Amino acid sequence: MSAFLRAMGAVVWKDLAAELRSRELISSMLVFALLVILIFNFALELDASARANVTSGVLWVTFVFAGTLGLNRSLAIEKDRGCLDGLLLAPVDRTAIYFGKAAANLVFILVVAAIVLPVYSVLYNTNLFAQPGVLLVILLGAEGYTAVGTLLATMAVQTRTRDILLPILLFPVVIPVLVAAVKATSGYLQALPLDEIRPWLNLLVTYDLVFTAAAFMVFEYVVEE
């Protein structure tokens, strides 16, 4: 177990240290996310009540699009200089590599969310911080998204059409997490009773557990030649 955690920690440290220096991944995700928000803001020209209704949808579409960009880049960095082979050559359980990459990707998405939320609140005149439950939904949704996304990005990066393949593979699989996250976020923003939000939260937790476990079981086969 200690070797597993050591390897996982090393992968997380490596990704964060490299990103802290280059800011390549977070900056591209952030610029993309802000552009999506701006485009929605100007394109839809919604009144106040309509904005409240679309807030959660726009927010999650933004996270998913920006997240796909980040997932692709995160694995492309490994593949382009042969570093994926370097990781696979290490005498560690390969799922430690998966969990390390997934944890680092989760951090990147949460950093982007931490910057996007205040910007969104100002542009759409909606206080996203009024309900702490929204932050819980973002954490659960981002976990499920990165759990599946890291696995599928590892598959896609080994093909020549990786940039196109990842969204094609990923978007259908994350529909349940996207629907649950949108509904739960919307429920919190409309201050619905917890009983009405709970089923969506349960779906998010279940999705996170099932897909994290599935990734744990299949990652070894995904990277095998």
Add this chain to the structure above:
Amino acid sequence: MADDALIVVSNLVKRFGPKVVLRGLEFTVKPGEFVALLGPNGAGKTTFLRILSSLSSPTLGRVRVAGHELPRQAAAVRQRLGVVSHLPLLYGDLTAEENLRFYGRMYGVAALERRITEVLALVGLAPRRRDLVRTFSRGMQQRLAIGRAIIHDPEVLLLDEPHTGLDQDACDMLDQILTQVAARGRTVVMTSHDLTRVEDLASRFDVLTRGSIRATTSRQDMPRDGLLAFYRRSLEAAKTDPGAAQ
């Protein structure tokens, strides 16, 4: 099958779909040997090294490295292997010492900071230890790639065309490092197209073509007309060999 062999490969077959890349390959390496694996493009050298390094699984046959069977005991084999390819397997946004620290943690190297200092001195990069790898020349990156491969002091070093893309000075420096590593009793298997360089480095020369080893000679048994002539004769013989199916 030699009992004292460090690497034993028997009847190795590797298929990618309908394409057969390795056909019943037999290969044995004793501890301390420096084997140069020669062959034309597409002969299967890289595929063979990827199987030896556990990055690819054999379709058929037996592969044993340092007493452990592949692919069943892959983690134990990886602990005893260092691999250098023509790609550096290094992170450009980390410094030289950060790259070694990362790989050292992955291999669970004890007294890691001391080992990093030793390795950087060996590959001649101690003065650049805090520089980002993306600022390094190709030659410096390849020297650091050797440092990465030996950070855990492996018994076996596998090198896949390590001279690719290097200028003469960088090749000379790389050869010096490889000579030092081999002199410490490490077993080396290296693929190369540069016969002049491997002639001075290796103790044994195997010609791999059409998916199997077609000829082998040692430095002591080298024909008088040299390695290049031996290599050409081996390729010609393989072409006329009825067993060398396309």
